[in-house]
Amino acid sequence: MAKIVGIDVGGTFTDLVLLDEQAGRLLALKVPSTPHDQSEGFMAALAATGEPISDLGDVFHGSTVGLNAAIERRGAECVLLATRGFRDILELRRRDRPNTYGLTGFFEPLISRDHRFEVDERVDHQGSVLEPVSEAGVIEFLRQVPIGSAAVVVVAFLHSYANTVNERMAGEIINRERPDLHVVLSSDVLPEIREFERTSTAVLNGYIQPVMARYLGSLQGRLARQGHRGSVMVLQCNGGIMSADNAVARPVQTLFSGPAGGVVAGAAIAGAAGYPHAICCDMGGTSFDVSLIYNGAASYIEERKIEYGIPMRIPSIDITSVGAGGGSVAWIDRAGLLQVGPRSAGAIPGPVCYGAGGLEPTVTDANLILGRINGGNPIAGEAGFRLDAELAARAMQERVGDPLGLSAHEAANAVIEVVNSNMASAIRVxxxxxxxxxxxxxxxxxxxxxxLHATALARELGIPRVLVPYYPGVTSALGCVMADLRHDFVQTVNEPLEDMDLASMSAVLGRQRSEGEALLASERVAVNEVQAIYEASMGYEGQIHTVRVPLPSQAPSRQELAEAFARVYQATYGYLLDYPVRLLNLRTAVVGVRQKPQVEQLGVSLPNGASSEVPLTLRKVYVGGTEVDCPVYSRGALPLGFRFNGPAVVEQGDTTTWVEPGSAASVDEAGNLIVEVG
Incomplete structure (x- = not known):
């Protein structure tokens, strides 16, 4: 196997892992992110490996380019073509509002009203064409869109999930008359009931499509000019990967993909260590992302929001995020209370201790002041970072300590307690x-x-042990390397279970599998096998919400469907109802299972035996308001089976681990650090 690379771009650092299985070597490193152009940080990370790019194989990439473009409103200029009478669906939404109480708040859709148009056409909910799309109406719409005024046309017609003919006809007319416009059909992006969510998802796809096309095209070009012959694969929010070409066609599937890589790797590492149930906690520079693994599998959700009023209905790993990272800013609110986050200092200017112009103290500054971080050897130290503890202490005293009547150390400890409380709340959710x-x-x-925060979080929540992987700081990048190819499909059928045509249902699932297999073949990445996971969204008649029901095969019997629904509904709600059951959507996930590195062999080369000759130094660390001489261990020097008690600090190039007093840590056979929480 060639040298393969995983790169995850975060708000503060860009993480890289390079796996050379032939040499049995894994290189892990971090470089500062470059928010103005993520490709610069990407290329800087590759350069830091010292490997010629021409020697590298496939590159697996987790990117926030699309998400940032949507959040920062830097996407393409789009126009919407809707069924007459429905152009305002993006603003009508679900009759919700930003704030529950009071007529306050603000909402601006991604496509303004003067860029939303209507045309005569109509399909009913059963797919019958009541009125064909008006060709003259589409041409008249195009006359109202001057050349150069827009890049993308999103076509979203009523009930197009049931019959795509009118949307496709409109798309053909637009392509014929205006080849300068890129066309997005809502029935291609999401052939599922719920008009607002389908339109919103299609608009998001069109809004970020040119941005992703430019970014990935530029990236592939830069790699090719330096002799790269491998593929560039992109991580999706469902935890799978897809080719760069497919990512350009369906960029909405890359939104919220960053944390998904960590879940993929976290689940694999925990499972290999003998823990099928795990809570994955990813705390970076900007956010804290938490997800739950049960019986070795992550849970999925069908919908997420970019922000208020802008949902995307795409299968995603269920991840809860809060603004609690190393760069989260500590501040005093109007009531005089200490708050931490959600605003972050980011990569530029970064925490105060970076000495790059930051003035507001952050969580990283607090950990440095307390002595838990080595200012002379911080994360990405090889990139030139050195941390200034005195600068951090002055800012902490001025911005937090003085208003609260605390010393700098007391203020730093308060910041840690507040951010830990915020993260513990997210885990409870x-x-x-x-x-x-x-x-x-x-x-x-x-x-x-x-x-740095894991032991305290586990203690607060009653979690008995903590697992820190051997490469914790680059786990999301590692997940990019470990992810399988995956494509998800959905189709609304909306039929009572008793009336469902089982042959038609099986045909829909078969078409979805065939389409997924064709996409896998187009991506030209070796897979060991192809798996199809079938599910149905089902509920009782009259219910708005459904449950996702795993199906035993592509052609289940009516009794199997009823029994599977009853099991899931009972497990979810604790009871069953005596009502007819309706099958709303059919879903298929087509997975190309790749040959993945064994997590217990990821370049971990540690001595055996609980040697007493582990390199050990002492550093003054503030613990419970008292300064103590705390042992500091080098992670790479800890032998397999080594045990030690907290308080202790374990340092490595990509992170620092803080073991609290009363806890005991040991190194397992895969090099993981296992902390028994006291």
Missing amino acids: ISVERGYDPRDFVLVAFGGAGP
């Missing part, structure tokens, strides 16, 4: 509030800042 007992799980801590 995905565990306790969904019926899971945290005591049944291991907390897998990764990200550049995650291991």
Whole structure:
């Protein structure tokens, strides 16, 4: 196998892993991100490996380019063509509002009203064409869109999930009359009931499509000019990967993909260590992302919001995110209370201790002041970073300590307690509030800042142990390398279970599988096998919400469907109803299972035996308001089986682990650090 690379671009750092299985070597590194142009950080990370780009194989990339373009409103100029009477669906939404109480808040759709147009056409909910699309109406619409005024036309007609003929006809007319415009059909992006969500998802796809096309095209060009002959694969929010070409066609599937890589790797590492139930906690420079793994599998959700009023209805790994990262800013609110986040100092200017012009203290500054971080050897130290503890302490004193009547060390400790409380609340959302007992799980801590806070989080939530992977700071990049190819499909059928034509249902699932297999073949990446995962969205008659029901095969019987629904509904709600059942959507995930690196062989080369000759230094660390001489270990020097007690600091190039007093840590046979929480 050639040298393969995983690169994940975060808000503060760009993480890279290079796996050379032939040599049995894994290189992990971090470089500063370049928010103005992510490709610069991408190329800088490759350059830092010291490897000629011509020697590299496939590159697996997790990117936030599309998400940033949507959030920062830097996407393409789009126009919407809708069924007459429905152009305002983007603003009508679901009759919700930004703030529950009071007529306050603001919402601006991605396509303004003067860029939304209507045309005569109509299809009913059963797919019958009541009125063909008016060709004259489409041509008149195009006359109202001057050349150069827009790049993308999004066509979203009523009930097009049931019959695509009118949307396709409109698309053909636009392509014929105006080849300068790129056309996005909502029935291609999301052939699913719910007009607002389908339109919103299609608009998002069109809005970021030119941005992703430019970014990935430029990236592939830069790599090719330096002799790269491998493929560029892009991570999706469902935890799978797809080719750059498919990412350009369906860029909406890359939104929120960054944290998904960490979940993929976290689940694999926990499973290999013997923990099928895990809570994955990824704390980077900007955010804290948490997800739950049960019986080795992540849970999925069908919808996420970019921001208020802009949903995307795409299958995604269920990840809860809060603005709590190493760069999260500590501040005093109008009530005089200490708050941390969600605003972040980011990569530029970064925390105060970076000495790059930052003035507001952050979580990283707090950890440095308390002595948990080595200012002379921080994360990405090889990139020239050196941290200024005195500068951080002055800012902490002025911005937090003085207003609260605390010393700099007391203020730093308060910042840590507040951010830990915020993160613990996020973990409760995905565990306790969904019926899971945290005591049944291991907390897998990764990200550049995650291991610094993991033991405290586990103690607060009653989680008995923490697992820190050998490469915690680049786990998301590692997940890019480990991910399988995956394509998800959905089709609304909306039939009572008793009336469902089972042959037609099987045909829909078969078409979805065939389409997925064709996409896998087009991506030219070797896979060991192709798997198809079939599901149905089902509910009782009259219910708005459905449950996702795994199907035993492509052609289940009516009884199998009823029994599968009853099992899932009972497990979800604790009871069953005596009502007819309706099958709303059919879903297929087509997975190309790749040969992946064994997580217990990821370049971990540690001595055996609990040697007493582990390199050990002492550093003054503030613990519980007292300065103590704390042992500091080098992660790479800890032998397999080595045990030690907290308080202790474990340093490595991509993160620092803080083991709290009363806890005990050991190194397992795969090099993971296992902390038994006291």
